[in-house]
Structure formats: structure tokens, C-alpha cells
Amino acid sequence: MNKLQNFTKGFFKENPVLVLALGLCPSLAVTTSIENGLGMGMASTAVLVGSSTLVSMLKKYIPGSIRIPIFIVIIATFVTLIDLTLQAFIPSLSESLGLFIPLIVVNCIILGRAEAFASKKSVLDSIIDAIGMGIGFTIALVLISAVREFAGTGALYGYPLFQLMGIEGFKGSILMILPPGGFLTMGLILGFMQWNKVRKAKNTGGK
Amino acid sequence: MGNIIKLSSILFFVAGIAAGSLAFYNSFTKPEIAKLKAENETKARGYVLQGLIPDDQIPGLIYEEGQIEINGMKEKFWKVKTPGSNQYKALVFLAKGQGFSGVVETMVATDMNFKINGIKVLKHTETPGLGAEAQTVKYGDTKPFFEGWFKEKNSLNVIVEKDDPNSADKVQSITGATITTRAVCNSINKYAELVKKQMGAVQGQIVIDQSKVVSVDREAIMKARAEAAAKAEAEKDTTVTEDTPEGGKDE
Numbered sequence: 487m488n489k490l491q492n493f494t495k496g497f498f499k500e501n502p503v504l505v506l507a508l509g510l511c512p513s514l515a516v517t518t519s520i521e522n523g524l525g526m527g528m529a530s531t532a533v534l535v536g537s538s539t540l541v542s543m544l545k546k547y548i549p550g551s552i553r554i555p556i557f558i559v560i561i562a563t564f565v566t567l568i569d570l571t572l573q574a575f576i577p578s579l580s581e582s583l584g585l586f587i588p589l590i591v592v593n594c595i596i597l598g599r600a601e602a603f604a605s606k607k608s609v610l611d612s613i614i615d616a617i618g619m620g621i622g623f624t625i626a627l628v629l630i631s632a633v634r635e636f637a638g639t640g641a642l643y644g645y646p647l648f649q650l651m652g653i654e655g656f657k658g659s660i661l662m663i664l665p666p667g668g669f670l671t672m673g674l675i676l677g678f679m680q681w682n683k684v685r686k687a688k689n690t691g692g693k
Numbered sequence: 694m695g696n697i698i699k700l701s702s703i704l705f706f707v708a709g710i711a712a713g714s715l716a717f718y719n720s721f722t723k724p725e726i727a728k729l730k731a732e733n734e735t736k737a738r739g740y741v742l743q744g745l746i747p748d749d750q751i752p753g754l755i756y757e758e759g760q761i762e763i764n765g766m767k768e769k770f771w772k773v774k775t776p777g778s779n780q781y782k783a784l785v786f787l788a789k790g791q792g793f794s795g796v797v798e799t800m801v802a803t804d805m806n807f808k809i810n811g812i813k814v815l816k817h818t819e820t821p822g823l824g825a826e827a828q829t830v831k832y833g834d835t836k837p838f839f840e841g842w843f844k845e846k847n848s849l850n851v852i853v854e855k856d857d858p859n860s861a862d863k864v865q866s867i868t869g870a871t872i873t874t875r876a877v878c879n880s881i882n883k884y885a886e887l888v889k890k891q892m893g894a895v896q897g898q899i900v901i902d903q904s905k906v907v908s909v910d911r912e913a914i915m916k917a918r919a920e921a922a923a924k925a926e927a928e929k930d931t932t933v934t935e936d937t938p939e940g941g942k943d944e
Contacts, residue, residue, distance in 0.1 A: 518821040552700050556707050563711040567718055574725035577733075585818060638822055649833075660869060663822035 493614050496622035502595045503626035503672075504679045509595040513627060514668040516586050520643045523631030524624065525579045526586060529568055531620025534596050535613060536564040538604040542612035545605045557600045558591070565590045595623055626675075633671045638663035733815075738771065738785050741802035741811035745783050750775055756785070761887040770888050773802075781805060786888055790880025792817060793824050793872045799880060803848045807885055812843045814877065824873035839867060848885035851878050856918060 502508045509530075516526045537560050541548075548556050569587045572580035580587070590596065599619055604612040635641055639658040640648045648656040661667050739751040746754065756771040770786035784807070788799045795818035802810045814827040814837070827839045843851060846862040853875045854863040866874035 549700060549703060552704055555704060559704075559707050559711050563715060566715050570718060570722040570726075574722035574729070577729050581816075658822070660822050664820065 489611075489614055492611060493618040496615070496618035496620075497625060498622070498679075500619075501622040501626055501679075502598075502619055503623060503630075504676060506595075506598075507676070508598050509593045509623060510672070512586060512589060512593055513630060513672060514665065515589075516583065517627055517631035517634055517668060517671075518638070518663050519635045519641075520628055520631045522582055523627035525583050527620070527624025527627045529572070529579075529583065529587060530590050530593060530596070530623055531617065532568055533561065533564045533590050533593075534599060534620045534623075535616040536567075537561045537596055538599055538612045538616035539609060540564075541600045541604040542607065542609045548605070553605065554597075554601070557597055557605075561596050561600070562591045595619060629675060630668070630671050633675075634662050634667050637671075638667060734787075737800040737813055737815055738773075738802070741785065741800050741813050742773065742783055743811060745802060745804060745810040746773070746775070757781075759888070759891055761786075761884070761891050763883070763887060768884075770884070770891070772892075783810065784888055784892070786884045787815070788877070788880035788884040790876040790883070792819055792876040793870070794818050794820065797824075797827070797873060797876045797880065799877050801848060801881055801884070803885065807848045807889060809843045809846050809848045809851065809881070812840050812877070812881070813837075814839065817873070819870065819873050824867065824870040826867045826870060827873060827877065843881075848881050849889065851881055853878055 496502065498504070500506060503510065503513045512526055512530070516522045537557070540560050541557060544556075565588060568590070569580070572583070572587065599616060603615050607615070632642060635643075636647075637659055638661075640646055640656045648654075659667075662671070738756065739754070742751055742754070753776055755774050755776060757774065759770050759772055760767055761770055762768070768787070768789075770784065772781045773783040773785055774781050783802055783804055785800065785802045788801055789796050790799075791797075796816070797814060797819065798816040800813045800815055802812075804810060817824065817827065819825045819827065828837050829839075830837050842864045846864065850860065850862045852860050852863055853866050853871060855866055855871055856875070857863060864874065864878060
């Protein structure tokens with residue numbers, strides 16, 4: 487696998503949420519608007535890059551039997567750094583993501599990448615993998631939140647499309663913004679990804 | 694045994710480094726965060742005073758701190774006056790109440806007769822699309838629509854329309870978010886009552902026009918409401934079909 491493949495695999499082929507089914511909890515919780523999804527995706531990417539780099543650098547010195555607690559400590563440290571940074575310098579984002587920032591600690595994408603990738607590969611590869619996976623996570627969050635925000639409120643990224651086009655009276659379905667909407671949207675997107683994969687496999691098999 | 698000690702000390706060492714670096718970084722961000730918080734508070738106080746006090750006087754206002762005790766905790770409220778004047782012009786307090794999924798914090802400004810001038814929901818963790826509408830600015834508006842509902846209401850007695858349709862100080866509830874609206878109303882009542890008590894205690898220094906302060910016996914209202922609910926319950930028992938609450942989920 488070359489560097490480019492390593493970078494882009496996280497986008498769709500091995501997308502952490504849509505294919506690997508990791509980090510589903512934040513994907514359901516914060517995806518009520520694109521702004522939240524994007525913010526969460528970027529914050530997670532920052533933590534992912536930081537922790538993957540450090541884990542990869544320290545992999546020789548971390549004893550195997552206590553690697554998980556050490557990973558968690560490293561991740562928690564980065565999350566707290568990001569949390570403090572947001573609170574001090576980007577208060578608006580910190581307000582809207584609030585509770586979900588500390589929850590990045592237990593986001594299994596980050597621990598998963600540290601365990602499955604960073605603790606085995608070189609520092610450069612780990613950074614590339616982390617950025618790619620982070621972007622993939624962000625893509626998934628934005629995709630889910632776009633569907634939910636549009637169906638739930640008729641807006642995209644806070645812009646009420648129908649009103650901008652002069653169509654009055656559109657009322658979103660509150661269901662889509664509440665947790666059931668998250669499950670429905672994610673289920674449909676996951677289903678579509680699988681269907682697409684099977685279809686592709688059939689096509690190539692036929693040739 | 695030796696292995697356990699070795700592993701523990703490594704973990705201890707790692708955690709120590711992590712804690713150290715966080716403490717170091719915290720020393721940079723702490724003053725920033727405190728500054729932002731103070732700025733936001735001042736901004737919010739000025740915001741809720743708009744209309745009661747001319748805009749050009751708002752930045753120079755003097756906020757005199759007062760204290761109220763709520764559930765054993767000491768909280769601040771502010772007596773507002775303009776420079777060079779001994780008369781208080783307004784009262785400002787930060788009302789906190791339990792909403793649907795967390796504490797809702799509302800900055801409230803009232804005149805000296807406890808009539809609400811403006812409110813602003815500062816902090817909440819309510820569901821987007823429902824309770825979070827309290828902060829939503831409708832497209833084309835400049836202020837959240839929710840805030841306007843409270844203008845001119847009596848802070849001691851503001852109540853959700855559903856709870857008391859006959860009150861002069863009723864406030865509509867946000868669609869699907871009665872609990873959030875009720876939390877805001879109740880917290881305003883509670884804090885206003887305490888501020889009023891506190892102001893009464895130092896009455897030598899300030900003038901409250903007691904004739905204009907209408908305090909309503911909330912307990913009597915609550916009791917009447919409970920009786921009405923019990924009556925409705927009794928009637929329901931006689932019918933076979935059970936009513937489902939309208940709209941299903943109500944926050």
C-alpha cells in the first residue's frame with residue numbers, strides 16, 4: 487500500500503463510520519446540524535493526529551501489557567488540550583459541541599487507530615493514516631448531519647433553503663433531529679454503502 | 694511482583710507527564726477563558742438591559758453586586774445604576790433551572806418593580822429543534838423569538854400558558870418544549886422572589902414601589918392545578934380508551 491492509498495482509504499473504502507462501524511456514538515449524538523458535525527469531525531481529527539503521532543513515536547517504549555491504559559492517557563491528554571483550546575479561542579464552537587468534546591476520549595476510532603495502526607507503523611505512515619481517517623470521519627458526520635438537518639429543519643448549514651427560495655410553510659420532521667432520525671439516517675447510508683460494495687463486486691466478478 | 698511494580702511505575706510516570714503538560718497548558722488558557730466568561734457576562738447584562746436603559750449609557754453602567762442564597766449556594770445578582778446617580782435603575786440576575794436534559798441558564802433584567810425588560814438564554818443542553826429553539830433566531834429576525842415573549846411580564850409570576858391560561862403573565866411554550874419553557878419561567882420566578890426578599894432586607898437604601906410589586910401565591914396556583922389534574926384523572930378512569938398526550942413527546 488503506497489502513501490496515497492494509505493491517505494485516501496479512510497475516505498470511503500475504509501471509512502471509519504460507514505464501513506468499519508467505529509465511533510457510532512458521536513456520529514449519532516452530534517449530527518443534528520452540519521455545523522456540529524463539521525466541528526466534531528475536525529476536533530476528532532486533531533486528537534487523532536496528535537495521539538497517533540505520539541503513540542507511533544513511543545511504540546518501542548510502551549510495554550505491551552499496559553498499552554491500552556497508556557493510549558487512553560495519551561488520548562485524554564490531547565482531548566483536554568483541544569477542549570481548553572476551544573474554550574479559550576473558539577468559544578462558539580466549544581459552546582455548541584460542549585459535552586461531546588470530552589467524549590472524544592472514548593471514541594473508538596482514535597483508540598482503534600492507535601491500537602491497529604499507529605502502534606505498528608512508522609510515524610509518517612501513522613500521521614497520514616490519522617489525517618485520512620479523520621477526514622473520513624468528518625465526511626461521514628457531515629453526510630449524516632446534512633440529511634438530518636435538511637429533513638429536520640429544512641436548512642443546510644443554518645441556511646433555510648426553502649425560505650431562501652421563497653417557498654413558505656415547510657416544516658421539518660422533528661423525528662429526524664431526535665435520536666431515531668440518527669439511527670434511520672445512519673442505517674440507510676450504511677445500507678447504501680454495502681449495496682454499492684456488493685454491486686461493484688458483482689460487476690468486477692462478471693468481467 | 695517486580696513486574697507489577699515496574700508496570701505501575703511506568704503508568705504512574707506517563708500519567709504524571711500528562712498531568713504536568715496539562716497543568717502547564719492550563720496556565721495559558723485559564724486567564725483567557727476567565728476573560729471570555731467575564732466579557733460574555735457583561736455583554737449579556739447589557740443585552741438584556743436594552744430598551745430599559747439608553748444604548749449609549751449601557752457600557753458605562755455600574756453593577757453593584759448583591760447576594761442571594763439558593764439551595765444553600767450563594768449566587769450573585771446585580772443592582773444597576775448609571776454613573777452619578779444614587780437611584781437603582783434595574784435588577785439583573787442569572788436564573789438557573791433544570792430543563793429537559795440539563796440546567797438552563799437565563800440572564801434576566803427587570804425594572805425596580807420586577808417587570809421583565811429582557812431575557813437571554815445563555816446556556817442549555819436541550820434537544821436541537823425543540824428546547825434549543827429558545828436560542829434560535831428565526832430567519833430574517835435579529836433576536837431569538839423566545840426572548841420577546843417575556844417582555845413586560847411580571848418576573849415574580851411569569852408562567853407557561855398551559856399551566857395557567859388566565860394569567861396576565863402567561864408565556865406561550867415553545868412547540869414540543871413545554872418543559873424547557875417551564876424551566877425558564879420557574880427559574881425566573883424563584884430568583885426574582887429571592888432578589889425581592891434580598892432587596893427588602895436592605896430597604897433602607899433603595900426604594901421599591903411595593904404597591905406595584907404583585908406577588909402571587911404560587912403555592913395556591915400549584916395546589917389548584919394539582920386538584921384539577923386529580924379530577925381529570927378520576928374522570929379518565931371511567932372512560933375505557935386512554936388518551937395519548939398530543940404530539941407524543943413533549944420536552
